[in-house]
Amino acid sequence: MGIPYVPVLGLAGTDLLARRDDMKLLPDPFHPERQTVVAQALRPDVALFHGLRADRAGNVCFGYESDNVLLAEASRTVIVTVEEVVDTLPPEDRAGTFMPGILVDAVVEVRYGAHPAGAPGAYPHDDEHLTWYAEQARSDEAFAEYLRQTVFDLPDHAAYVARFVPEGWGQRGQLRLQAAGD
Amino acid sequence: MAASWNEAELMAVLLSREVRDGEISACGALSMIPAAGLLLAQATHAPNAELIILSSPFMPFRTSRQFHYLAQRGDLGLFFVSGVQIDRHGNYNLHVLGDPDRPKVRFPGGYGGGMIYYAARRTVVFRTEHTPRSLVERVDFISAAGHTPPEVLRHGHPSKVVTPMATLRFDLEAGLLRLESVHPPHTVAEVAERTGFDLGDVSAVGPTPAPTDEELATLRGPVRARMIETGTYADWAEATLGAGLAA
Numbered sequence: 280m281g282i283p284y285v286p287v288l289g290l291a292g293t294d295l296l297a298r299r300d301d302m303k304l305l306p307d308p309f310h311p312e313r314q315t316v317v318a319q320a321l322r323p324d325v326a327l328f329h330g331l332r333a334d335r336a337g338n339v340c341f342g343y344e345s346d347n348v349l350l351a352e353a354s355r356t357v358i359v360t361v362e363e364v365v366d367t368l369p370p371e372d373r374a375g376t377f378m379p380g381i382l383v384d385a386v387v388e389v390r391y392g393a394h395p396a397g398a399p400g401a402y403p404h405d406d407e408h409l410t411w412y413a414e415q416a417r418s419d420e421a422f423a424e425y426l427r428q429t430v431f432d433l434p435d436h437a438a439y440v441a442r443f444v445p446e447g448w449g450q451r452g453q454l455r456l457q458a459a460g461d
Numbered sequence: 462m463a464a465s466w467n468e469a470e471l472m473a474v475l476l477s478r479e480v481r482d483g484e485i486s487a488c489g490a491l492s493m494i495p496a497a498g499l500l501l502a503q504a505t506h507a508p509n510a511e512l513i514i515l516s517s518p519f520m521p522f523r524t525s526r527q528f529h530y531l532a533q534r535g536d537l538g539l540f541f542v543s544g545v546q547i548d549r550h551g552n553y554n555l556h557v558l559g560d561p562d563r564p565k566v567r568f569p570g571g572y573g574g575g576m577i578y579y580a581a582r583r584t585v586v587f588r589t590e591h592t593p594r595s596l597v598e599r600v601d602f603i604s605a606a607g608h609t610p611p612e613v614l615r616h617g618h619p620s621k622v623v624t625p626m627a628t629l630r631f632d633l634e635a636g637l638l639r640l641e642s643v644h645p646p647h648t649v650a651e652v653a654e655r656t657g658f659d660l661g662d663v664s665a666v667g668p669t670p671a672p673t674d675e676e677l678a679t680l681r682g683p684v685r686a687r688m689i690e691t692g693t694y695a696d697w698a699e700a701t702l703g704a705g706l707a708a
Binding site: 287288289290291292293294295298304307312313314315343344345346349 | 523525526575577602605612613616
């Protein structure tokens with residue numbers, strides 16, 4: 280990615296197409312008798328990811344397959360938080376999506392950085408917290424209260440973990456993480 | 462004669478009949494009835510159908526990009542999608558109700574259906590509510606268009622709309638939905654009254670063939686068991702298939 284635009288079969292005649300100026304219906308340059316939509320490529324200034332583990336060269340493993348790398352390729356600056364930084368990624372970490380360090384500008388070690396979402400390979404979604412989040416998100420007032428408790432009133436991430444991440448969360452994943460990091 | 466099946470079972474059976482053997486057929490997330498229909502087809506007339514049920518173990522891909530390109534290539538034979546509104550031109554809306562700039566309600570659909578409606582060879586829209594607010598003259602927002610000019614590249618078109626009362630067929634030449642059949646005990650007059658657009662000439666419309674004993678037994682037995690075992694809408698399958706009969 281990072282290419283000028285992307286052709287897409289579909290979307291013709293929709294109000295989505297009618298209401299946006301970043302997608303157009305155009306003749307196919309190779310077959311001018313047929314038309315497809317082309318979508319202007321996104322070029323984000325900054326993309327943020329949370330991976331499982333990274334090494335000192337900025338290589339990141341995610342522990343599951345995803346389309347993350349497409350977004351990293353398209354973005355001017357890429358920042359990745361990970362559960363753990365190691366000197367060199369062990370070969371088994373090449374499983375799942377691998378983001379080469381050459382695409383990555385900064386890596387930050389943030390244990391439990393995905394909570395209350397999950398980090399596959401380390402810990403699952405925290406359903407109890409997500410249920411609370413969903414309830415709080417129903418009104419602006421309740422959501423402001425959620426943000427106050429989980430973000431604004433806390434000095435740092437360690438305080439968030441102490442307050443909101445259940446004791447021993449993702450214990451099995453944690454063991455695997457340490458074993459692989461040895 | 463009172464029906465001895467519930468609405469979800471009836472719709473699952475009707476959707477299963479749209480699946481062709483040897484084709485790739487798929488449904489999206491939060492699609493319990495089509496998921497049951499796909500598995501029923503595979504257990505009955507379409508043993509070689511390849512099934513894709515997003516967000517379930519019946520998902521051969523690890524990322525959505527891979528599914529996107531399967532559809533773009535034209536390899537998807539059949540897709541089941543739901544729409545909040547469907548109109549007489551086969552347009553469907555899974556985006557907003559009311560003025561798009563000040564929507565009364567916002568729904569999740571945006572891009573996905575707007576691509577697959579053109580890419581799948583056939584799309585069957587299912588809707589569990591058959592009322593003038595769901596089957597409308599003109600959708601509030603076109604998420605996917607039933608008909609496009611001939612120069613627009615597309616692999617396929619809407620095929621049918623299935624509701625608890627009737628099946629409508631998309632007339633490609635006219636670009637209009639026509640009433641194909643009515644599910645007994647509902648009547649053509651009742652369907653016409655509950656549809657928000659003119660159904661045109663309905664003199665030749667007959668009853669929908671009822672679910673057969675084999676279809677119902679397979680749905681309530683092996684299909685239900687498979688959904689529970691594989692964690693494919695297990696709670697829904699347990700509570701719905703074989704449970705409670707329509708009034």
